[in-house]
Amino acid sequence: MGTSEVRAAADFDAGLAFDIPAAQVPPGSWVLLTPSYAVKGTPPAGADLGFSVTYPKGLAVEASNGQCTVSAATRTVHCTSPAEGARPQMRVTVDPAAAAGQVLDLTATVDPVPGDSDPSDDVATATVTVVPLEAHVDVTAPATAREGQVFTVVVHLRNDGDVAVGDEFRGSVIMSDSGPGGGGELFRWVSLPPTCGTDPASYQCGAGGTVPPGGTKTYSFRLEALSGAAGRVFTMSARWDPTATTQLQDAVRVRILPAAVVARPVAGGAPRADTPVVPADTAPARPELAATGSNGVLLGLLGSGLLGVGLVLRRLGPNRSRLPRTPA
Numbered sequence: 414m415g416t417s418e419v420r421a422a423a424d425f426d427a428g429l430a431f432d433i434p435a436a437q438v439p440p441g442s443w444v445l446l447t448p449s450y451a452v453k454g455t456p457p458a459g460a461d462l463g464f465s466v467t468y469p470k471g472l473a474v475e476a477s478n479g480q481c482t483v484s485a486a487t488r489t490v491h492c493t494s495p496a497e498g499a500r501p502q503m504r505v506t507v508d509p510a511a512a513a514g515q516v517l518d519l520t521a522t523v524d525p526v527p528g529d530s531d532p533s534d535d536v537a538t539a540t541v542t543v544v545p546l547e548a549h550v551d552v553t554a555p556a557t558a559r560e561g562q563v564f565t566v567v568v569h570l571r572n573d574g575d576v577a578v579g580d581e582f583r584g585s586v587i588m589s590d591s592g593p594g595g596g597g598e599l600f601r602w603v604s605l606p607p608t609c610g611t612d613p614a615s616y617q618c619g620a621g622g623t624v625p626p627g628g629t630k631t632y633s634f635r636l637e638a639l640s641g642a643a644g645r646v647f648t649m650s651a652r653w654d655p656t657a658t659t660q661l662q663d664a665v666r667v668r669i670l671p672a673a674v675v676a677r678p679v680a681g682g683a684p685r686a687d688t689p690v691v692p693a694d695t696a697p698a699r700p701e702l703a704a705t706g707s708n709g710v711l712l713g714l715l716g717s718g719l720l721g722v723g724l725v726l727r728r729l730g731p732n733r734s735r736l737p738r739t740p741a
Contacts, residue, residue: 429537431447431538435539440511445504450499461526480499480501481503599642643670650662
């Protein structure tokens with residue numbers, strides 16, 4: 414027998430099991446499934462260890478382990494040379510168009526190895542049942558904002574189910590075309606909800622509270638687009654885990670415009686338009702008293718009074734009070 418020949422070991426067994434054999438997932442949401450690869454005894458010398466996972470239409474799968482490859486064309490995930498106790502995570506997403514009630518099975522199978530003493534654990538199945546979407550996260554904001562303007566992003570959590578769910582959620586913020594830093598220098602947080610914390614490019618909210626059955630929670634974030642943000646798109650996402658196996662996401666985009674300008678007169682009468690307008694969320698300064706303000710009004714009243722006196726004198730003057738002539 415050559416050195417490359419596989420030698421069977423009587424005590425060897427390779428098996429698979431899913432950590433979550435059944436999950437209920439709404440359309441458009443996803444769940445993390447982990448196939449656990451277990452090895453008992455000593456594998457045959459030269460054996461190629463591995464396993465494959467097949468999944469049906471209606472699901473999309475991503476694998477986090479570098480030894481696993483995903484083929485969307487064949488709908489398979491194959492993991493090679495897994496160590497004993499290997500647990501590669503797979504993110505399984507239900508198609509947004511999937512109908513409630515659909516049952517979708519993922520099947521994991523151990524690659525054949527000579528001498529496997531217990532073939533009964535070589536196959537494992539995880540079942541994903543599509544359920545109605547009972548929790549919703551929605552992010553809203555104005556379509557545009559200007560440099561120097563404070564704008565508001567609102568995150569709404571809604572629970573249409575019959576049990577309370579956790580209210581913790583998180584998300585990211587980024588300015589498009591702003592480099593790896595996310596453009597944190599191009600915007601600033603003006604105010605946050607009480608249970609939220611943030612760094613320049615992400616945030617997290619919640620303090621162990623819940624969204625009651627049939628209830629909602631609303632969170633308002635105020636931000637300001639800073640100088641240099643014009644022409645970019647501000648994106649803010651929200652990711653909510655209402656249950657242990659479901660994650661919901663939404664995002665909103667705000668196009669940043671240049672600061673508006675107003676025309677101001679200059680010497681010679683020609684207007685110039687180079688002064689930024691006051692942002693919409695900033696209270697405008699009280700206008701100064703115009704040159705034709707209260708002083709002009711007083712002068713006008715005085716002039717009207719003098720005109721009236723003149724008219725009276727004219728009526729009572731020489732032409733109106735002349736005595737009749739005495740005949741000669």
